Each structure stands twice: as structure tokens, then as C-alpha cells.
Amino acid sequence: MRILVTGISSNLGRLVARLATARGFDVVGLDRRPWPDAPREIEMHAVDLTKRAAEDVFRTRRPDAVVHLATVTHASRDADDRYRINLGGTRTVFELAERYSVKSCVFVGRHTFYGAAADAPLYHTEMDAPLAVATFPELADLVAADLFAAAALWRAPHLRTIVLRICYTIGPSKKGTLASFLDGKRVPMVLGFDPLFQAMHESDAAQAILTAAQAATDEGLKGVFNVAGPQPLPLSEVIRLAGRRALHLPEPMFPWAFGRFGLPRLAAQSLEHIKHPVVVDDSAFRAATGFAHTWDEAETMSSFRYA
Amino acid sequence: MSLFVDDDVHARVRRLEVPFNAAGYDRYGTSRKHLEVFFSFVAPLYRRYFRVEATGLEHIPARGRAMIIGNHSGGYAIDGLLTVASCFFELEPPRLAQGMAEKFLSAMPVSSTLTARLGHLTGLPEHAERLLNDDRLLMVFPEGARGTAKLYKERWSLVRFGSGFIRLALATKTPIVPMAFVGGGDVMPTVANLYKLGRLMGVPYIPVSAYGLPLPLPRPCAVHYGAPMTFHGTGREDDDTVEKMVVEVRDRVAALLADGRRRHEQRVRPLFFLGGGG
Numbered sequence: 373m374r375i376l377v378t379g380i381s382s383n384l385g386r387l388v389a390r391l392a393t394a395r396g397f398d399v400v401g402l403d404r405r406p407w408p409d410a411p412r413e414i415e416m417h418a419v420d421l422t423k424r425a426a427e428d429v430f431r432t433r434r435p436d437a438v439v440h441l442a443t444v445t446h447a448s449r450d451a452d453d454r455y456r457i458n459l460g461g462t463r464t465v466f467e468l469a470e471r472y473s474v475k476s477c478v479f480v481g482r483h484t485f486y487g488a489a490a491d492a493p494l495y496h497t498e499m500d501a502p503l504a505v506a507t508f509p510e511l512a513d514l515v516a517a518d519l520f521a522a523a524a525l526w527r528a529p530h531l532r533t534i535v536l537r538i539c540y541t542i543g544p545s546k547k548g549t550l551a552s553f554l555d556g557k558r559v560p561m562v563l564g565f566d567p568l569f570q571a572m573h574e575s576d577a578a579q580a581i582l583t584a585a586q587a588a589t590d591e592g593l594k595g596v597f598n599v600a601g602p603q604p605l606p607l608s609e610v611i612r613l614a615g616r617r618a619l620h621l622p623e624p625m626f627p628w629a630f631g632r633f634g635l636p637r638l639a640a641q642s643l644e645h646i647k648h649p650v651v652v653d654d655s656a657f658r659a660a661t662g663f664a665h666t667w668d669e670a671e672t673m674s675s676f677r678y679a
Numbered sequence: 680m681s682l683f684v685d686d687d688v689h690a691r692v693r694r695l696e697v698p699f700n701a702a703g704y705d706r707y708g709t710s711r712k713h714l715e716v717f718f719s720f721v722a723p724l725y726r727r728y729f730r731v732e733a734t735g736l737e738h739i740p741a742r743g744r745a746m747i748i749g750n751h752s753g754g755y756a757i758d759g760l761l762t763v764a765s766c767f768f769e770l771e772p773p774r775l776a777q778g779m780a781e782k783f784l785s786a787m788p789v790s791s792t793l794t795a796r797l798g799h800l801t802g803l804p805e806h807a808e809r810l811l812n813d814d815r816l817l818m819v820f821p822e823g824a825r826g827t828a829k830l831y832k833e834r835w836s837l838v839r840f841g842s843g844f845i846r847l848a849l850a851t852k853t854p855i856v857p858m859a860f861v862g863g864g865d866v867m868p869t870v871a872n873l874y875k876l877g878r879l880m881g882v883p884y885i886p887v888s889a890y891g892l893p894l895p896l897p898r899p900c901a902v903h904y905g906a907p908m909t910f911h912g913t914g915r916e917d918d919d920t921v922e923k924m925v926v927e928v929r930d931r932v933a934a935l936l937a938d939g940r941r942r943h944e945q946r947v948r949p950l951f952f953l954g955g956g957g
Contacts (some may be wrong), residue, residue, distance in 0.1 A: 490786035493805035494707060564788020568708045568795075603706040606796075623788070648785075670701065
């Protein structure tokens with residue numbers, strides 16, 4: 373199987389690529405950013421997904437499967453860039469996948485799609501609406517990209533589309549949304565709130581993504597699936613297992629304290645996500661693919677802490 | 680073990696058939712440590728302060744899904760707390776009854792964390808269904824906040840029961856254990872509810888007790904469980920069919936409550952400063 377990974381230079385992209393190579397797949401990578409020490413068997417194309425050169429890769433390399441990881445979060449880019457990369461890029465990937473008869477396309481989205489609110493259900497199933505657009509408007513572009521990808525299920529019926537909504541991933545790379553949040557010695561918590569956080573080991577996430585790509589290509593699996601690892605833990609416990617100290621601040625202090633005293637710089641709206649849980653029910657994905665995580669909650673956090 | 684944890688409570692928490700992970704949390708965020716501290720604090724209240732008498736405990740299944748359906752009374756949910764305590768202290772092995780917390784509790788600091796750590800999820804149908812499908816023991820007060828808002832003189836009455844619990848019981852094939860909580864109105868004799876002030880504070884209302892303080896009195900309480908009721912259906916029945924089942928459960932709760940009232944009135948005298956009331 374030839375698999376094209378967009379956003380291959382990202383942490384998760386590299387893990388998926390290495391794993392795919394280990395499983396004997398032919399891996400083609402596409403990313404603007406370099407991956408200097410990429411394994412020799414991985415074919416890298418340093419092109420922008422939204423530019424013409426990306427089509428050449430699809431046309432000449434003819435992948436069987438595409439894993440679309442080239443999305444960014446509000447933490448790294450401004451709004452214009454986010455819409456161009458997340459929505460524009462996703463649209464391009466699906467158009468090219470259809471045009472060049474790719475068998476399957478896996479969109480890797482985030483569980484924050486569901487948003488956090490006091491009156492939201494604790495375990496979100498794939499049927500739940502994207503509350504994030506209301507609770508955290510900076511996630512709107514990612515929500516739009518997710519919904520656009522999911523629409524390929526009816527728009528391009530021959531393409532086996534899988535949308536994955538993956539919980540926070542963490543591990544020795546120390547990269548990702550949760551890792552950035554836990555970066556400093558002290559981690560802010562909203563006084564009186566201790567929501568459940570769901571994190572999975574980055575290697576398990578890579579396994580899940582590749583499992584989805586294989587199930588789509590070989591068995592014709594399609595659909596939208598939540599992906600998670602071990603059971604969620606209260607944020608205070610996540611902070612403890614990460615070897616950090618929780619700093620409990622009253623809610624009104626947050627806009628002022630963000631980015632000061634070594635605390636992470638967060639968007640004001642992200643406060644809801646550290647007050648209330650975003651937890652997904654991943655039973656449909658496990659049942660459809662047989663996926664099982666290998667790192668439990670303590671091992672996952674230790675791999676981050678002691679890396 | 681912590682200084683605040685009673686030995687007996689510690690042993691009972693260990694015997695709860697709740698799947699805690701190595702760190703002592705279940706998949707809903709219920710915490711073994713929090714339960715130990717909470718029940719250690721509740722034990723003297725349950726046994727000595729409120730001298731709770733529990734009957735009909737044999738009607739609660741030892742394991743598997745079940746729904747306790749009871750009446751509310753007494754300003755705030757002291758009845759819920761003592762019902763949970765009765766399942767924990769009296770059942771062998773102990774069971775964790777999980778309530779459905781009012782939505783405002785999840786939105787407020789501290790209460791949001793405490794309700795979650797003690798196993799009481801926000802009152803959403805999705806949560807109730809998930810817990811039942813997980814074979815938990817659910818505690819539901821179908822009168823809702825209207826029930827806790829009963830004044831002292833209304834303490835023996837029942838207000839309208841919502842019908843969601845019946846649809847849920849049908850859909851998840853869950854037996855209903857009717858329950859009457861007796862004495863809630865005595866421990867917190869409410870003479871008025873301040874709705875406007877409550878809204879300002881983000882709660883449904885502020886109960887005002889006959890003596891001005893929001894503290895419960897050391898009066899005896901009782902919790903009476905009745906034989907389980909099983910209904911058959913899908914949960915998608917028309918309103919009339921469901922309403923008949925709701926009335927059937929409500930009648931059983933009313934009968935248990937009337938019975939409990941007789942026993943209660945033999946056991947305790949009415950509050951001298953309020954008279955007998957309704």
C-alpha cells in the first residue's frame with residue numbers, strides 16, 4: 373500500500389510515517405516544513421498543500437491512502453493562516469484524492485470539536501454537535517475542516533473517508549496542545565474546577581491513525597470515529613503525574629495571568645476547556661477496527677515526564 | 680490513610696464494586712479518596728445527628744443496574760445525601776448510589792468538582808443512560824428542584840413527577856426501586872424560598888428556614904425502600920402510556936411515604952415552633 377501523509381513533519385506525522393514504514397508500506401510525505409533526519413525510505417516532498425505542486429505529488433505518486441494531518445491550532449497561527457491551512461488544505465486534499473482515485477482518506481481531527489460546557493454530556497459520541505464553535509470560537513476553522521471532511525462521506529461515495537476525532541496526544545516528544553499546557557513547572561487550574569482530561573500516548577495515536585487507514589483501504593471502513601486511549605483523569609491528577617504543580621487561580625485572574633509567571637499563553641476562551649471536561653466515547657472505533665491502546669494513563673504521563 | 684478517614688469507611692469504600700483504576704478514579708471521575716473522606720464526614724451525621732432508620736434495603740439489587748425513585752423535601756438535597764449514605768452504610772456489599780446533580784452545581788466552582796468526584800454527574804439523560812448501561816445504581820428524584828422547594832407545611836406532599844425516568848427505565852430495562860424519604864422537611868423546615876436572590880447567585884432559589892439559618896436540625900430521618908417495579912417497553916411509548924406508569928410509581932412512593940409518616944409520628948414529635956403542619 374502506498375500511503376501519502378500530509379503534515380508529515382509534525383510530531384504525529386513522523387510517528388505515523390515511521391510506523392507505516394515499519395509495516396512495510398510505501399510512504400510519501402508532504403510538508404512545507406523539512407524533516408531533516410527522515411528515514412531514507414520515506415519520499416519527502418517539500419511543498420505547500422494549497423499550491424499547485426501538491427497536485428503533482430498526487431498525480432505522479434498515485435497513493436492508495438491519504439492521511440491528512442496538515443492542520444494547525446490557534447496556538448501557532450493567526451486566523452487567516454488557520455483558515456487557509458485547515459479549511460483550504462482539507463478541501464484540496466479531498467478534491468485531489470477524488471480526482472486521482474485514492475481509495476481512502478483519513479482526516480485527523482481533534483476531540484475539542486465537541487467543546488466544553490458545564491451542561492454538556494461527559495462522554496461525547498460521534499452524534500454530538502460541535503459545541504466548540506460557541507464555547508471556543510478559535511476552534512471554528514478546525515470544526516469546519518472536520519465537517520467538510522465528513523461531508524465527503526456523501527459527496528464522494530467512492531472515496532472511503534474516515535474522520536478521526538482524537539483526544540489529546542502526549543509523549544516523549546513533548547509536543548502538542550496538552551504538552552504545551554503542561555510545559556512549565558506550574559500549571560494553572562481554575563479554582564474550584566478539576567475537569568476530566570483525556571490523553572493518549574502519541575505512539576498509540578499513530579497506531580490508531582494507521583489502523584484506520586488500513587481498515588479503510590483493505591476493508592472499506594468509512595465513517596466518523598472518536599479515538600481515545602486509557603480512561604480520562606482529573607486535570608489535577610494529570611498535572612501530578614506529569615511532575616508539575618497545579619496553581620489554582622480564581623477565574624477572574626486568568627486573562628491577566630496567562631503568559632505571565634511562566635504560565636502558558638492561552639486564549640481567553642480556552643478557559644472553558646480547563647473548567648469543564650471534553651471526553652469522548654471511543655467504543656465505536658474500537659469495535660470497528662479492533663484498536664486497543666498499549667499505554668495506560670500512568671505510563672503515558674510518565675513517558676512525557678521523564679523524556 | 681488520611682487522618683480524616685474512618686477505618687470502617689475505608690474498608691467499605693474498598694468493597695464498592697466500582698471499577699476504579701490504580702490511581703483510584705473510575706471512568707466518570709469518581710474518586711475513591713474523595714468518597715472515603717466524604718463518607719467519613721457523613722457517618723456521624725447519618726448515625727447520630729439524623730439517626731437515619733433504613734428499611735426495605737433487601738429491595739435494592741446487590742449488583743446490576745437499578746433506579747431508586749424517591750420524593751424530595753427539605754430545602755436542599757439532604758434527602759439525597761442520606762439516601763446515598765444508606766446504600767453505602769447499610770447494604771452488604773455497599774453500593775454507590777449516583778445522583779443526577781442539578782445543572783447549576785456543575786457550573787459553579789467547588790460544587791462542580793465535588794459532585795463529579797463523588798459520582799454525581801450533571802442531570803442529563805445521556806448521563807443517566809450511560810450509568811445504567813454500566814450497571815450502576817442511579818438515584819433520581821423526579822420532582823426535581825420543585826421537590827426540594829416544598830415548604831414545611833407541604834413536607835408530606837408530592838409534586839408532579841417528570842416522566843423522563845420511566846422512558847429511561849424502559850429503554851435500559853432497569854428495575855425501579857420506589858423510595859420514601861421521611862423527615863427531610865423536619866430537619867430543614869423551610870418557611871419561604873427566595874427565588875430572585877437565588878437567580879442572582881446562580882441557584883434556583885435560597886431556602887429560608889423557620890429559624891433563619893440554613894443549617895439542618897438534628898432530627899431523626901428515615902428512608903424506606905419498596906419492592907422493585909419492572910416495566911416493559913422501549914421508551915418510545917406515547918405520553919399517556921408513560922404517564923400511567925409514572926402514576927403507578929408515584930402512588931407507590933406516596934404509599935411508602937404515608938407508611939413512613941405513621942412510623943415517623945410515633946418516633947418524633949412535630950417541631951414545637953411550627954406545629955404539626957400539613
